[in-house]
Amino acid sequence: MDTETKRTMAHALYYLEASLKDMHYQASLQDVESFNMDTAGTPSFDSEDERSQYLANMHSFVNDLRALVKGDSQ
Numbered sequence: 001m002d003t004e005t006k007r008t009m010a011h012a013l014y015y016l017e018a019s020l021k022d023m024h025y026q027a028s029l030q031d032v033e034s035f036n037m038d039t040a041g042t043p044s045f046d047s048e049d050e051r052s053q054y055l056a057n058m059h060s061f062v063n064d065l066r067a068l069v070k071g072d073s074q
Helices: 003-029 032-037 048-070
Strands: none
Touching: 003 048, 032 048
16 A cells, blocks of 8 residues: 555544543443433444444454554555
């Protein structure tokens, strides 16, 4: 991958990691209804399981992006 693309992906990773940490923190303090009220761009969740699955999928995506940025994945 070219340098500019890698730089852009590294910035995206930085922001996604921060967002994921924020959402995990909120999830540890709030029930689903309160969580839904505190987010604007995140989908609304009907259950704890649905929210947990969303966060798990986002975590997997962040890990995949981290591997690309570090060059661990071809």
